[in-house]
Amino acid sequence: MYLDSAKKEEIFSQYGKDAKDTGSAESQIALFTYRIKHLTEHLKNNHKDHVTARSLTMMVGRRxxxxxxxxxxxxxxxxxxxxxxxxxx
Incomplete structure (x- = not known):
């Protein structure tokens, strides 16, 4: 899987207060940005994947x-x- 718990802890420790800070706005924005970049690359190869395109749009809205x-x-x-x-x- 592209996003395991070690990668999440790395993102949270880099942008949040510590590795367990999952609720701050900065850490959530950083996690959304990581996921958005991954889904954008996926859609470049699979342009007919409409479900992923919709979830990407919703994720951008949440961010x-x-x-x-x-x-x-x-x-x-x-x-x-x-x-x-x-x-x-």
Whole structure:
């Protein structure tokens, strides 16, 4: 599987407060970004996979909602996660 527990802990420790911090907005945004990149590569090879395309669209929407929440609550954390992940916003 492309996303095992070791990879999740690595993402959470890098972007969250520690490896067990799964609830912060930064760690969730980082996890969504990792999954979005993986699904984008999958869809480049399997362009007729409509179920994956729909889940990719829903995942981008969830990440956008979290980014909007972070923007409204703490602009400095928002700018830091955008810069760290290299998102275009």
């Amino acid at each position: 956008r909602k979290l980014l909007k929440y972070l923007y409204n609550t703490d602009i400095n954390r928002y700018r830091a996660i955008i810069k760290a992940l290299g998102l275009r916003k």
